[in-house]
Amino acid sequence: MSQEEKAPRILKISILRFDPHDPEDFPHMETFEVEEAIGMTLFVALNEIREHHDNSLKFDFVCRAGICGSCSMLVNGKPTLACRTLTKKLDVNITLAPLPLFELIGDLSIYTGKWMRGLNERLETWIHDKSNELQVDRLEERMEPALADEIYELDRCVECGCCVAGCGTIQMRENFVGAVGLNKVARYHLDPRDKRTNDDYYEMIGNEDGVFGCMTLLGCEDVCPKDLPLQSKIAYLRRMMLKNAL
Amino acid sequence: MDRSLGLCSGLTEGCRGDGGLLLDKDGYRFMPDYEPDKKELASRDVVSRRMTEHIRKGKGVKSRYGDHLWLDITILGREHIEKNLREVKEICENFLGIDPAEEWIPVRPTQHYSMGGIRTKYTGESQTLKGLYSCGEASCWDLHGFNRLGGNSVSETVVAGMLVAEHISDFLESAASQLTIHTGNVEKFVQIEKDKIDALLSREEGEDAYILRRRMEAIMMDDVGIFRNGDDLQKAVDELKELHQRAKNISVFRSKSPAANPALVNAYRTQKMIKIALTVALGALLRTESRGAHSREDYPERDDANWLKRSITTWVREDDEMPTMSYEEIPIGEMEMPPGFRGYGKDLTLHNEQTPIRQSAVDAIKKELESQGKDRFEIQNAMMPFRDKLPKKYQGINERLGENV
Numbered sequence: 001m002s003q004e005e006k007a008p009r010i011l012k013i014s015i016l017r018f019d020p021h022d023p024e025d026f027p028h029m030e031t032f033e034v035e036e037a038i039g040m041t042l043f044v045a046l047n048e049i050r051e052h053h054d055n056s057l058k059f060d061f062v063c064r065a066g067i068c069g070s071c072s073m074l075v076n077g078k079p080t081l082a083c084r085t086l087t088k089k090l091d092v093n094i095t096l097a098p099l100p101l102f103e104l105i106g107d108l109s110i111y112t113g114k115w116m117r118g119l120n121e122r123l124e125t126w127i128h129d130k131s132n133e134l135q136v137d138r139l140e141e142r143m144e145p146a147l148a149d150e151i152y153e154l155d156r157c158v159e160c161g162c163c164v165a166g167c168g169t170i171q172m173r174e175n176f177v178g179a180v181g182l183n184k185v186a187r188y189h190l191d192p193r194d195k196r197t198n199d200d201y202y203e204m205i206g207n208e209d210g211v212f213g214c215m216t217l218l219g220c221e222d223v224c225p226k227d228l229p230l231q232s233k234i235a236y237l238r239r240m241m242l243k244n245a246l
Numbered sequence: 247m248d249r250s251l252g253l254c255s256g257l258t259e260g261c262r263g264d265g266g267l268l269l270d271k272d273g274y275r276f277m278p279d280y281e282p283d284k285k286e287l288a289s290r291d292v293v294s295r296r297m298t299e300h301i302r303k304g305k306g307v308k309s310r311y312g313d314h315l316w317l318d319i320t321i322l323g324r325e326h327i328e329k330n331l332r333e334v335k336e337i338c339e340n341f342l343g344i345d346p347a348e349e350w351i352p353v354r355p356t357q358h359y360s361m362g363g364i365r366t367k368y369t370g371e372s373q374t375l376k377g378l379y380s381c382g383e384a385s386c387w388d389l390h391g392f393n394r395l396g397g398n399s400v401s402e403t404v405v406a407g408m409l410v411a412e413h414i415s416d417f418l419e420s421a422a423s424q425l426t427i428h429t430g431n432v433e434k435f436v437q438i439e440k441d442k443i444d445a446l447l448s449r450e451e452g453e454d455a456y457i458l459r460r461r462m463e464a465i466m467m468d469d470v471g472i473f474r475n476g477d478d479l480q481k482a483v484d485e486l487k488e489l490h491q492r493a494k495n496i497s498v499f500r501s502k503s504p505a506a507n508p509a510l511v512n513a514y515r516t517q518k519m520i521k522i523a524l525t526v527a528l529g530a531l532l533r534t535e536s537r538g539a540h541s542r543e544d545y546p547e548r549d550d551a552n553w554l555k556r557s558i559t560t561w562v563r564e565d566d567e568m569p570t571m572s573y574e575e576i577p578i579g580e581m582e583m584p585p586g587f588r589g590y591g592k593d594l595t596l597h598n599e600q601t602p603i604r605q606s607a608v609d610a611i612k613k614e615l616e617s618q619g620k621d622r623f624e625i626q627n628a629m630m631p632f633r634d635k636l637p638k639k640y641q642g643i644n645e646r647l648g649e650n651v
Contacts, residue, residue: 021505038310041341051456055509056501065337084340105506136408137642139651149329 009036009092013045015057016097019106029095030054042082042096043071046108058107066225069158072099072165073108079162081225082108099165112161119177123204125184129195141193154187154233156226163220163230175209179220179230182211186233189240198244206241214238261334261351262286263396264326266319268297269350270305273316281590291393291539292590294355298472301354309352316350323347355472360526361394361539362386365558365574368635370410371417377425379414381406386556392538412637446513447504452497455509455516458489462516462523465489470527475543479531486524487567493517521561525569529557532571536594550585550598554578578604582630 011034018027032049043064050057062068064083071082074097076090087094098104103111119125163179170176177185185205188194205211214234221231262268268286270276280296281288288296297315300306306313319327319334324347327335331346338346363385365373370387372378381387382402389405390398417423469482493516501509535549536542555573562570578584578600585601587593608629615625623643627633633641645651 019503019505022503039341039343050508054501055456055499055512056503056507058506058508066340067333084336086340086343088343109506135642136640137644139645139647 010034011036011045011087011090011092011094013049013094013096015049015107016095017057017107018104019058020104021106036087040087042075042085042087042094045087046082046096058105058109060109067158069160070112072110072112072160072162072225073097074099074165079165079223081160081162084225099161101164101170102161110161112159115161115164116159116180119181120184123177123181123184125188127188127191127194128200129193131195143192147190147192151187151190154183154190154228157183157228158226160225162223162225166219166223168217168219169213169215173209173213176213177205177210179224179228179234181205182214182234182237183228183230186237189237198240202241202244205237206245211237211241260396261317261319261331262293264319264331265322266317267321268293268353269316269318270300271307271315272305274305276300276305284590288590289393290396291541294472294539295541297353297355306354307352312354314352314354317353318350319346320348320350357466359383359394359399360522361390361392362526362529362557365556369413369417370406371413377417377423379410379417381410392540394539408640409637412639416637443504443510443514446496446498446510447502449495449497452495453492454499455493455496455513458493458496458520459512459516462486462489462520466523466527470523470530473541473543474530476531476534479527482527483524483531486520486527490520490524491567493520521569525559528569528571529559533557535596547594547596548588549596550601551596554585554598580630582608582626584608 012031013034014029014031016027017030019025032053034045034048037044041064043061046057046059046061050059059073059082060070061083062070064071066081066084069081072079073082074095075082075085076095077097079099082096096108098108098110099112102115105111157180159180161180164170167176167178170178182205185201188196189201207213211234216234218231221228224230266286267275268277277285277288277293277296280299281292284292286293301313301315306315319331322331327347335346338344338351342351344351360383363383364378364380365386366380367373368387370379370381370385372380383399385406387402387406387410389402465482465485469478496513496517498507498509498513501507504510530540530542533540533553534542534545535553536546537548537553555575558572558574559569560572578598581604584604585595585598587595611628612625615628620628643650
């Protein structure tokens with residue numbers, strides 16, 4: 001590890017700060033200097049700042065392993081998960097800002113949960129099956145492992161909101177479901193236990209706030225930290241909707 | 247704290263299960279020497295202790311974060327890793343900058359989970375506060391005991407999620423949930439909590455929550471760790487007791503906002519964390535035996551004769567310096583599987599005199615009912631009935647391939 005022998009870099013981390021609950025406050029940049037350590041992520045660096053420089057700095061983390069999706073922010077202008085960003089991959093000058101479009105709690109902390117809950121209620125992201133009351137003591141319907149894998153692939157979404165922040169359409173249409181929403185629809189559409197018909201899905205997303213609103217800029221796919229196949233799923237849903245409409 | 251290495255030990259469970267190997271600084275596979283039968287598949291607490299023992303023998307790899315061992319999953323092949331262990335691969339890439347299909351992963355044991363929680367009835371309701379339900383890591387619901395095994399959290403999520411949720415909704419529909427609470431009482435308790443927060447924010451000269459918290463972390467790591475002994479635990483209890491007093495004088499520096507304020511959150515939580523740390527350390531000090539994840543070097547035997555009981559901790563008065571300990575007996579006479587040898591290393595168990603009595607009773611019931619041609623549900627019911635404790639909608643008999651389907 002040759003990195004160990006070199007003097008550590010001093011990172012200059014500039015953060016867009018604002019406390020909307022404080023009537024005196026206004027949005028401003030503040031720069032903190034942090035000595036880089038081996039294996040340092042932005043999660044570690046931000047905690048250093050909070051512990052040693054300013055304990056009022058607001059940012060969210062839970063799992064610090066890229067699974068909870070709460071640490072999404074703009075890193076040098078690009079939406080990503082801070083916990084999975086190694087500082088050694090960045091220049092010494094780092095700029096952090098909260099994700100746009102979501103309600104700001106303060107500094108880097110945003111309320112993605114509220115937005116995602118609204119989305120899930122709107123798209124009813126759960127299994128719909130009116131004909132069968134769930135009977136837990138019955139054997140489950142069997143599913144081909146390949147299909148289960150395909151569903152799992154889409155279920156890996158952590159609702160971090162990066163795709164929403166990276167979306168061009170939503171800048172113009174605030175009710176656009178975004179790639180996160182379309183991915184969820186694709187997931188339930190794949191699932192044979194969900195008995196919603198193509199007509200039901202058309203009713204839900206066959207419009208400009210749904211799959212036809214997408215301008216195919218594909219910022220979502222570029223920034224998705226989980227590498228979800230957003231591009232192909234949006235294209236798939238669009239074809240499915242068109243076929244259904246014809 | 248050693249975050250990246252610590253994280254990796256969170257990895258090992260699935261990796262070991264899939265066939266990953268633990269290696270030392272010489273690339274030597276050491277687990278078969280300690281556990282010839284189960285090797286890497288030994289239980290989580292056993293593997294943690296064996297890893298620690300091996301590191302203590304000087305077989306660890308030196309690093310600036312402390313000594314570690316290696317986990318080799320390269321033998322599983324890239325295809326398996328990228329499909330079945332995808333999260334593991336992502337963690338290795340994003341946090342360690344290594345490709346686990348090509349390179350070994352640095353690992354070492356760390357605290358990952360706490361056992362124990364709010365003591366509940368089988369419904370998930372607190373035994374002492376009506377209407378308070380808890381499940382998962384927050385509760386002591388007896389799904390896991392003095393140990394925690396891989397997959398327990400899934401069982402808790404799925405099983406407790408189903409059962410406790412149903413018990414809660416039954417409770418809410420019953421007359422028992424019609425609690426009558428005087429609003430004056432509600433106000434009184436809100437005021438108590440509000441005063442605590444105000445005190446944290448308004449105190450000018452006080453303790454720094456971060457310093458207390460880091461000290462607590464070090465004590466827990468050094469003295470209440472994987473291997474424990476009376477001297478270290480006593481030292482830990484004494485020092486945590488002092489930290490608990492100091493924590494009452496925490497002051498929130500700089501950031502005085504009562505809204506979303508991470509400094510206030512840290513101060514408020516650190517006080518409670520220290521109380522829990524003190525509870526854990528005191529319970530460990532008093533428990534003069536080794537059981538599950540609690541491993542005492544000065545008391546290596548599992549002592550069923552004296553210690554087959556749950557530790558119950560309460561803070562009786564708000565200003566108590568120490569928690570009050572009591573114990574709840576675990577009746578062997580009601581068990582379907584009386585406590586036996588766990589199957590690791592030498593059997594050091596000091597058995598309870600009730601164990602063989604109950605074992606022969608269970609064996610007799612089983613033999614008798616089997617000879618009468620009773621099915622496993624009837625036998626189960628005779629040994630340890632549970633079905634009436636389930637919510638109504640879950641009382642049916644599950645379909646099972648090859649049995650009733």
